[in-house]
Amino acid sequence: MNSIEKITVSASKSYLQRALAIAALSEGISVLNEVSWCNDSIAAKNIIENLGCKIEENNRILLINQQNISFNYREFNANEAGLSIRMFSPIFALSNHEINFKGEGSLNNRPIQLIADALFQLGVIIQSNNGLLPIKIKGPIKSGVINIDGSLSSQLLTGLLIALPLVKGDSVINVHNLKSIPYIDMTVKIMEHFGVKVDNIDYKTFKIKGNQKYQATTYNIEGDWSGGAFFLVYGAVKGAIEITNLSISSNQADKVIINALKLAGAKIIINKESLIVEQNKLHAFYFDATNCPDLFPPLVCLASQCKGITEIKGISRLTHKESDRADVLKKEFIKMGIYITFKNDSMYITGNKPQPCTIDSHNDHRIAMAGGIMNLFCDGEIKIENKEAINKSYPDFFEQLRIFQ
Numbered sequence: 001m002n003s004i005e006k007i008t009v010s011a012s013k014s015y016l017q018r019a020l021a022i023a024a025l026s027e028g029i030s031v032l033n034e035v036s037w038c039n040d041s042i043a044a045k046n047i048i049e050n051l052g053c054k055i056e057e058n059n060r061i062l063l064i065n066q067q068n069i070s071f072n073y074r075e076f077n078a079n080e081a082g083l084s085i086r087m088f089s090p091i092f093a094l095s096n097h098e099i100n101f102k103g104e105g106s107l108n109n110r111p112i113q114l115i116a117d118a119l120f121q122l123g124v125i126i127q128s129n130n131g132l133l134p135i136k137i138k139g140p141i142k143s144g145v146i147n148i149d150g151s152l153s154s155q156l157l158t159g160l161l162i163a164l165p166l167v168k169g170d171s172v173i174n175v176h177n178l179k180s181i182p183y184i185d186m187t188v189k190i191m192e193h194f195g196v197k198v199d200n201i202d203y204k205t206f207k208i209k210g211n212q213k214y215q216a217t218t219y220n221i222e223g224d225w226s227g228g229a230f231f232l233v234y235g236a237v238k239g240a241i242e243i244t245n246l247s248i249s250s251n252q253a254d255k256v257i258i259n260a261l262k263l264a265g266a267k268i269i270i271n272k273e274s275l276i277v278e279q280n281k282l283h284a285f286y287f288d289a290t291n292c293p294d295l296f297p298p299l300v301c302l303a304s305q306c307k308g309i310t311e312i313k314g315i316s317r318l319t320h321k322e323s324d325r326a327d328v329l330k331k332e333f334i335k336m337g338i339y340i341t342f343k344n345d346s347m348y349i350t351g352n353k354p355q356p357c358t359i360d361s362h363n364d365h366r367i368a369m370a371g372g373i374m375n376l377f378c379d380g381e382i383k384i385e386n387k388e389a390i391n392k393s394y395p396d397f398f399e400q401l402r403i404f405q
Contacts, residue, residue, distance in 0.1 A: 004276065005403055006242040007231060010394050011036040012224040012252060017044040017083050018187055019219050021091060021162060022194050023064040024048035028216030030194075032062040034245070035221055039392045040081040047076050047088055066216070071095035080105045080392060085133070086155035089115050090163035093124040093141035102134035106323070106363065114149060115156055121146045122171075143169030143210050150178030157206075158187040165196045165212035173206040179317065180291055182253035189251055193219055222247050225254040226366075227394040229298040230373045232257055234404060235277035236266035237305045238376055242276045253292040260287045260299055264306050284308030284351065293317035293325075296347070297370040300329050303349035304338045305377055313346045323364040332359040332367060336374060336382060356380030365392040372401050 011034055021044065023030035035057070037045075049055055052070035056063040074097060078084035085103055092099040103110075112135060116126035125138040141163060150157060157175060161184070164171045178184070181203055188198055195215035199207035223245035235241030248255065248270055258275075261268060263285035267278035284306045289295050293314055303310035318325040326347060330340040336354040340347060354374050361368035361384055368389045375382040390397045 004240040004242050006244060006274075007400055007403070008245050009223045009228040009231065009243055010038065010396060011041070011221045012226070013038055013041045013393055014083070014183065014186060014224075014226075014252060015190070016041045016221050017081070017087065018158065018162075018190050019221065020044045020048050020064070021087055022190055022214055023216070023219075024051050024053050024066055025069065025091070025162070025166065026066060026194055026214035026216040027068075028066070030064045030066070030216040031218040032064065033060065033218065033220045034223075035060050035062045036396075038395055039079060040083065043077070043079040043081040043084050044088075047078070047084060050076060071097045071099065074098065075100040075102070078103045078107060080107045082107060082110060082153075083155050083158070085110075085112065086115060086153065087159040087162065089135070089137055090119065090141060090156075090159035092137045093119055093122070093139035094163055094166060096140045097138075099137045100134060101137060108133050114152065118146060118148045118156055118160065141167055143167045143171045145172045145174070147174045147176070150175040152179070154178060154180040154183045157184060161187055161198055161206060161208070162191065164208045165191075165198070165210065166214075167210050169210045171208045171210065173208070175204055175206070178203050180253060180293075182251050182291065186251040190219070193217060222250055222252065224394070225250060225252040225257065226294050227369070227397065229254055229257040229295060230301065230369050230397075231400075232261060232275070232277045233298045233302045234373055234376060236261050236264065236279065236282065236302065238279060239404070240276065240278040242274050244274045246275050248275070254295050256292055257295055257298060260285065260295070260302065263287060264302055282306040284310040286311045286313075288313040290314035290317060294366065296325060297329065297366040298373070300333065300338075300340070300347070300349055301370050301373045301377075304333065304336075304351055304354065304374070306351045308351060310349045310351070311346050312349070315342060315347050316345050323362040323367060325364065325367070328362050328364060328367055329370075332371070335359055336378070354378040354382065356382060358383040358385060360384075361386040361389045363389045365389045365394065369394065369397055372398055376401070376404055
């Protein structure tokens, strides 16, 4: 066995943002453990503070005191957090005040018509900037039957599921072509932990009892599989790595990186409290990433170091990310000598040794992280422009990478 480097990855922003929103709707003091911050999570924290939450933090433990949710603050900023826009919009619609909601950077280019169409069905008035941010939200949201499209994102469904139990009367959400199902499992599990239940019928219909209440409680935030995936790929290609805070029973979609690593031939050891991935001879593989599109960058890093041509399905899910991620991966990896082609809904990656070059993150945190990992596989140096994009999800990423250099 190679010498094993042991690390702890950052907190899952997917779990943390959901837990912050639900804690803000729970009367009393909630405790969140194992908290670490990135820009997206900070945006959610700022939002709930403006909703009246008093927050204390000490040694990765967060105390959230919510006695009476307030919508007196009328303008909120999601920064570049797509989840915050889609999750908090239905929550803001609980108020009968007009709420202004804006974003920053690439988020301002993401269409929000799905939000407007969904909330309109429940009596909410939405004004947008020609289908883009900023938006004005005027509730109150009413119970009822609603039909939504789940093919582009599950995040709006997350917001509706969180908000509607607090409304008088029962609601039904009919969802067409739901993607990213694991994230809905995540949302429902956190809701249940805080005392609210939803009836899920085959991920096509969600029945929600009204007049429920969230109960303040203690909740542990999992480590982040999305960021951890990059380190696991390093272990498979270059050495051995042990990660101590990734849960195999997690509802995070990106834990299926383990399946991809197995398909590529990596050695994996799953212990009770840690996960070890070791270097091995790797070969091309096929993987469907439709339900875990955030895995594309680490999957491309893995495929680039496999012998042969790897196929990854699901590139239709890569639009409306921080960048046009499929095209950016192709453009930046060719600079390293890694060839990527597209056919139908699949990406094909031909394995090759990366060459020294300078790449641009395009202000996409996962492209910057991919560049950091590829640099470890290169005999020279791969420089990364706009590498500070990592602050969106994993500010300590490059600092942790230093132990492998």
